[in-house]
Amino acid sequence: MATIFTKIINGEIPSYKVAEDENFIAFLDINPNAKGHTLCVPKQEVDKLFDLDENTYLELMKFSRKVAEALKKTVPCKRIGMAVIGLEVPHVHVHLIPLNTMSEMTFTNKISMSSEALTTLSEEIRKQLSQTV
Ligand code: AMP
Secondary structure (H helix, E strand, C coil), X not given: CCCHHHHHHCCCCCCXXXXXXXXXXXXXXXXXXXXXXXXXXXXCCCCCHHHCCHHHHHHHHHHHHHHHHHHHHHCCCCEEEEECCCCCCCCCCEEEXXXXXXXXXXXXXXXXXXXXXXXXXXXXXXXXXXXXX
């Protein structure tokens, strides 16, 4: 059965998309650790990060860095944290999290954001990315 992320990639369910190219997509996490928590996902449906072929793995890191740079310019924070977990959704994804405190990397403290706030934020990150040469 297709993962929830494949359904997002196929446009079957909505997402707060921030970036997309031929092989990858990035969208806001709907249950964020912190404002700007973003997931970068290869379109290829593979469960575990280290099972990706080497090229897709390296390209995912490249894509994630581009998104992280735009995120850092959009959301005030000390730095962007990165994590790969995958215990909930068996489809590789890189978590990018704007950090001000260590607790924002715990995945137990969540913040609440309205749909309107998520939409506005995704637009701001997209705009920032479009200005990246
Ligand atoms: P994990 O698989 O443990 O790395 O966690 C999966 C992450 O995906 C969690 O942070 C969820 O909040 C997030 N998530 C699950 N469904 C969606 C969705 N439809 N849109 C955006 N994020 C999601």
